[in-house]
Amino acid sequence: MARKAPRRDTGDDGLEVGPPKVWAAGVPGVAHSLMTSYAQMGVRRTFLTLARVNQKDGFDCPGCAWPEGDHRSPAEFCENGAKAVAEEATVRRVTPGFFAEHTVDELARRSDYWLGQQGRLTEPMHKAAGSDRYEPVTWKDAFSIIAGHLRGLASPDEAVFYTSGRTSNEAAFVYQLLVRRFGTNNLPDCSNMCHESSGSALNQTLGIGKGTVSLDDLHRADLIFVVGQNPGTNHPRMLSALERAKRNGARVVAVNPLPEAGLLRFKNPQRASGLVGRGTTLADRFLQIRLNGDLALFQAMNRLLLEAEDTAPGTVLDRGFVEEHTHGFDEWEKHVRSLDWADVDEATGLPRAEVEAAVRDVLAAKSVIVCWAMGLTQHKNSVATIREVVNFLLLRGNVGRPGAGVCPVRGHSNVQGDRTMGIYEKPAPAFLDALGEEFGFEPPRHHGTDTVEAIRRLRDGEAKVFFAMGGNFIAATPDTAVTEAAMRRARLTVQVSTKLNRSHAVCGEEALILPTLGRTEQDRDRFVTVEDSMGMVHASRGRMRPASLHLLPEVAIVCRLARELFGPDDGIPWEEFEDDYDAIRDRIERVVPGFADFNARARRPGGFALPNAPRDERRFPTATGRANFTVNALEVLRVPEGRLLLQTVRSHDQFNTTIYGLDDRYRGVRNGRRVVFVNPDDLAERGFADGEIVDLVGEWPDGERRAEGFRVIAFPTARGCCAAYFPETNVLVPLDSVAETSGTPTSKSVVVRLSRRTPDGG
Numbered sequence: 001m002a003r004k005a006p007r008r009d010t011g012d013d014g015l016e017v018g019p020p021k022v023w024a025a026g027v028p029g030v031a032h033s034l035m036t037s038y039a040q041m042g043v044r045r046t047f048l049t050l051a052r053v054n055q056k057d058g059f060d061c062p063g064c065a066w067p068e069g070d071h072r073s074p075a076e077f078c079e080n081g082a083k084a085v086a087e088e089a090t091v092r093r094v095t096p097g098f099f100a101e102h103t104v105d106e107l108a109r110r111s112d113y114w115l116g117q118q119g120r121l122t123e124p125m126h127k128a129a130g131s132d133r134y135e136p137v138t139w140k141d142a143f144s145i146i147a148g149h150l151r152g153l154a155s156p157d158e159a160v161f162y163t164s165g166r167t168s169n170e171a172a173f174v175y176q177l178l179v180r181r182f183g184t185n186n187l188p189d190c191s192n193m194c195h196e197s198s199g200s201a202l203n204q205t206l207g208i209g210k211g212t213v214s215l216d217d218l219h220r221a222d223l224i225f226v227v228g229q230n231p232g233t234n235h236p237r238m239l240s241a242l243e244r245a246k247r248n249g250a251r252v253v254a255v256n257p258l259p260e261a262g263l264l265r266f267k268n269p270q271r272a273s274g275l276v277g278r279g280t281t282l283a284d285r286f287l288q289i290r291l292n293g294d295l296a297l298f299q300a301m302n303r304l305l306l307e308a309e310d311t312a313p314g315t316v317l318d319r320g321f322v323e324e325h326t327h328g329f330d331e332w333e334k335h336v337r338s339l340d341w342a343d344v345d346e347a348t349g350l351p352r353a354e355v356e357a358a359v360r361d362v363l364a365a366k367s368v369i370v371c372w373a374m375g376l377t378q379h380k381n382s383v384a385t386i387r388e389v390v391n392f393l394l395l396r397g398n399v400g401r402p403g404a405g406v407c408p409v410r411g412h413s414n415v416q417g418d419r420t421m422g423i424y425e426k427p428a429p430a431f432l433d434a435l436g437e438e439f440g441f442e443p444p445r446h447h448g449t450d451t452v453e454a455i456r457r458l459r460d461g462e463a464k465v466f467f468a469m470g471g472n473f474i475a476a477t478p479d480t481a482v483t484e485a486a487m488r489r490a491r492l493t494v495q496v497s498t499k500l501n502r503s504h505a506v507c508g509e510e511a512l513i514l515p516t517l518g519r520t521e522q523d524r525d526r527f528v529t530v531e532d533s534m535g536m537v538h539a540s541r542g543r544m545r546p547a548s549l550h551l552l553p554e555v556a557i558v559c560r561l562a563r564e565l566f567g568p569d570d571g572i573p574w575e576e577f578e579d580d581y582d583a584i585r586d587r588i589e590r591v592v593p594g595f596a597d598f599n600a601r602a603r604r605p606g607g608f609a610l611p612n613a614p615r616d617e618r619r620f621p622t623a624t625g626r627a628n629f630t631v632n633a634l635e636v637l638r639v640p641e642g643r644l645l646l647q648t649v650r651s652h653d654q655f656n657t658t659i660y661g662l663d664d665r666y667r668g669v670r671n672g673r674r675v676v677f678v679n680p681d682d683l684a685e686r687g688f689a690d691g692e693i694v695d696l697v698g699e700w701p702d703g704e705r706r707a708e709g710f711r712v713i714a715f716p717t718a719r720g721c722c723a724a725y726f727p728e729t730n731v732l733v734p735l736d737s738v739a740e741t742s743g744t745p746t747s748k749s750v751v752v753r754l755s756r757r758t759p760d761g762g
């Protein structure tokens, strides 16, 4: 039987399609920021709020994790940052009256966009088992319900505690403490679905699961690869950094199946020339690679670098670095010298001359950085691909010196910090030792569940309580039909949220919504801290009046639940933590390496950099004590005749699962989301025309998966590939289709066929 996403309002009735844009930002970017902000917040609130975002004494943008430089302009935000702030600081409200008008079933049939547009949650709400309606509940009763369910479990491992990347360091620390004190490591997070592959590959090869560059390195690089990433939509202020690097003489090589506007040209709205001129060409070279071709590309470049060294010995490889700091070169070299060029041609779809030209760029560059995002991390072979990126950089000593290194670009504002604070299902023994010693208990040592395993356990009835600290789990996860059914089996689901989303409507038998403060809002006179994509930790202090008097900060929600669960005599001072975040930071300092003098340094304008051994000292804390070359088998993903390889992508009016609007300005789409971008030659070969309505069908051993009713858009994507938005196409990604080692769902390489819909829509 086919698995389909349930039928919902789509809001696509007025879909219009025009030509894609060939540059990003500029005047339209400013106009769209302001229009969205005015609509959600009004003029006064817009200016009050945006004046504080990403300022040293302000709040951290709730959008992506891109870092801020030391010198801040009065407008330190991008179009999508402004949209993220507007969504949170909106004056729209979801009150108990709203829930009285709408049943849960009715909410489940609404679109993600409609749900998000209803505004901020204002009071704790409870759906009793058997009821189809949320009703107000006191905080006290809410905590008592959760504690009752948790105490009633046969094992702490029957509960799952999810975290999204918005959660502050302080909230994340007390949250993982509560969970481990309760007795489980079931701490899946959104990282499992995005950069887990980066963490797996980098830990093994460099000994740190994070990037090794600073913003300054990016500005100083000679050559920057931007691979599988669309910064114009997903990390827009990265474009300013690339522009600055180019002014300093850098070249940029973009590697992507889609020719995204933000990879081509940037009109910087902070500069007069960006507003009225032609802007800056970003990509000096655009390699329009096939989906899943990146491992082959980097192996091919590595092979060409070895051949260049053969031709001019001692001039290409950094032999001194390789000998002093790395391990495994000889075995790796043997493997790469046996590379089959036919495989490379087939996997990448690139002419050999383009690969050779990119290698000439590398040979001309003293310092090279490789940046990447989900385009690299969500394939079956993602960990192998990122390990090969590391091989590429190690060859010429491009790690641990200025202007060089690895740069996985993080998606959600504190996703990296949450992991640093211990939100991880596979915690290191040293972390557990420190935690147990500090708080006088024995943390559980067995590994917990990641996101995919959590869904399996919910599906199989082995997990019974699901608690989400932020996020929209149902929309973020793969295999929608399976995941929704799994969530509905839970005895209790709890969502700590700022806004209404699908995970409130697709819930367990009994369900709670706990409304919390957003980043923009005052938390008395306290501040929290976050860690950006480049390991800078800094304070975030909201100034706006909270959306409702009934909201609690995330820290308070955790600490009050802990007191209810463990009783007033628990050895951990939850009441003190709720009141005084400095007390939490003191404990973080004693448990998490790199946070010495945390309270003082958090108060420094701009914060402080966490230690990064590969970057700071060329020290690689791996199993071998060196940076590891790794051998990565190249298996070409062969797509059956007539099928296409689909990648799920965001629209420009979207941040992760939050849908700000129905337009995708850069790709020429207005007022709709059910579209699939296909190369015109692939359409012609398969007998389809631009504008037709199709179903996207995935064929798997356990049956077909079908996403219905997508308008075909002829688009200059790489041959054999297509793209469509998530969460609409999550239904096509089977739960068990995950990256090797990291377990990340393979949302960037889904084999599909287009199936024509009949005129009656069937």
Ligand code: SF4
Residues within 6 Å of the ligand: 054, 061, 062, 063, 064, 065, 066, 076, 077, 078, 079, 080, 081, 082, 084, 234, 235, 236, 237, 238
């Ligand atoms: S680049 Fe990211 S962090 Fe910066 S303003 Fe834009 S969305 Fe926010």
